[in-house]
Amino acid sequence: MKHTAILTLEQAACAARRRVCTGGVAVGALLAGLGSAALFAPMLLGWSLAAILMVSFALYGGAQLAAYWETEPDRRSPWTLLGGLALMGFAGFALWTAFATPYGGAALIATLASAVAFFTVVQGISQVITFSEMRRRGTPGTGWVLAGGLLNLAAGNLIELQPLAGWLAVSTVWGIYLMLSGLALAAESLSDHRGCCADT
Secondary structure, three states: OHHHHHHHHHHHHHHHHHHHHHHHHHHHHHHHHHHHHHHHOHHHHHHHHHHHHHHHHHHHHHHHHHHHHHOOHHHOOHHHHHHHHHHHHHHHHHHHHHHHOOOHHHHHHHHHHHHHHHHHHHHHHHHHHHHHHHHHHOOOOHHHHHHHHHHHHHHHHHHHHOHHHHHHHHHHHHHHHHHHHHHHHHHHHHHHHHHHHHHO
């Protein structure tokens, strides 16, 4: 009876490991596919991401407008109304330019690249501020924080100067990173699966 219970527990554990391995392989394949798209079709991926973002902005703006109208009149905030209108207006204009003009797709990707550049610069500024605080406290390793901040500032400004070329560079780096991460995750999951099968 005890031996049967141990076998049943081992079989359940092995089945759980197989499910985890299958999920790992699926996620690894998805990451590798995204990485391949970013590496070999950066403009298509950029256009798709930008379109998804713009539709998301429009939906979020619509949700803000709905929340504004559903709120009691004495508790309504004009900033909610302005934010919703601004998001819907920006998203609608960006999507209209993407579909109505021959170079709209490039403009949409340039907008996405400019957003990436903005957040990269903000991250660089944050790292430089963190560097100054760490240096004041005498924390070791502050040079790496400063180097990362300066690199982010330089990369953000370069992307902003040439958005399309910057997007190609960023997409290439992301593509290589995602492909390698996906392949590593899939290989690790498959090796765990083989170990599980060998144990049984």
